[in-house]
Amino acid sequence: MNENTHDHTHATHTHDGKPIQNDDRPPIEAETLETAVRELLIDKGVISAEEIHREIEMKDGKGPELGAKIVARAWVDEEFKTRLLTDGDSAVLDFGIDMRPTELCVVENTDEVHNMVVCTLCSCYPRAILGIPPAWYKRRDYRARAVREPRSILSEFGTVIPEHKQVRVHDSNADLRYLVLPQRPAGTENLNEEELAELVSRDSMIGVSDIPS
Amino acid sequence: MRGPQDLGGLPAGLVDPELHEHIPTHWEKRIDAMMTLLFDPKRRLARVDESRRMQEALGEDYHKYPYYERWLLAISWLMLEKGVYTQTELDEKKKEVRKRIEEERSGS
Structure with a gap:
């Protein structure tokens, strides 16, 4: 099947917003x-x-753009961020997202902690927020190694986390879905919420990459 | 004992984020849509853990099937188990469909 075909693009939509047909x-x-x-x-x-x-x-019509909007809101609105981190389900209702029957847990990247998400047992993923998971997320290689050697996996994504920073791996399950709240890059003080959302990549919300400053 | 799905911590290969990226095919999207519809509040014909039980029952064969083929097998067995259709109905339907697809693929 096509899980293994070469496909050197992250794009799932054409420039006019139509999904690419495969x-x-x-x-x-x-x-x-x-x-x-x-x-x-x-x-x-x-x-x-x-x-x-x-x-x-x-x-x-459901893709990481929705997640990016949520992250940007959390960056500009402290009250929303607190709600997102303490009661994810109720916070994302502001964006018309109903997580039921699963529960959403949002984990925040800081100067001390880098979070990444995996589902070792299958492919649980916050689909209501990020769409269909990428193929690598569902593959044996990622599922097996993420919990034992997260820093190696991160380096395969070109992400190097400094030694002094802790890496926390969150194993999703059928009832609980994780979303990473990436750090707001330095030098973005003058950007508005909409401009900020454009900086947020899918991979940064899975925690396999950072958002470059 | 570890089931075939229980991969956490086992040795495995490198992740290639470019190579292992994939745009879902239309066929995969149909399976994804069917699963969601069967799970939805209107039908409640299955739940995530039931789908996993079916996939994990594949044992070592679990790794032989691509992701969405496992989902498809889970759907087809769950609907049998729940009596939505019988094995005979499924076999007959498959025969009819197979003939149609063979003709279509050979361009006739």
Whole structure:
């Protein structure tokens, strides 16, 4: 399947905001099973073709941009930041995000602590905020090594955390999702909330990269 | 004993953030959408832990399947278990679909 295909881009949307279509087909056995199950569910009235279509459209519209807005708000609004760190679920409701049935825990990067997120058991991820997880997040290599050698993994992302800084790894699960609140880069005092949001990358909210100053 | 999904702390290869980036295919998005719909409050036909139970039951085969194929197997078995369709219905449907896709792929 396509999990392993080369794809040298982080972009999931074209410049006019439309999702990039990837129409690669899986092996025929997999396509057959998916089509058969989907058609049976439709025939039985469990789900409709229209619902599947709408769900895909909705997911295409959900990406790390939403997370970036939340981070930028926390950088400019101290009261919001406190709420985000103490009761993530209620804070993100301000952005129309309903985390239920899972719980959101936001962890803050500081001068002393760098946080990163993994799901060793499967691929739990704050999808409502960041969209579908990247392929590397779901792969064995990341899942297995993140908890034992986080600094090595970080270096593979080009991220070097100074020795004096503690690295904390958070293992997500089916009920609890983590989001990293990255540090606001120096020299951004004059930027407004919207401009700040543009600096925030998906990887910085997973904690595998920092935001360059 | 460790299940096949329990990877934390095991030795593994390097992460290549560029190479291991991937734009979901339309086929993967359909599976993702189906799973979400089956989990939603309207249907409540399955939960995350049930989907994981199915995937983890693959044992060592867990690693043979790509991510979304595991999700697909989980959906197909859960719906069987919950009596949404029978094995016979699924087998017949698969036969019919397979023929259609073969024809489509050969361009006829």
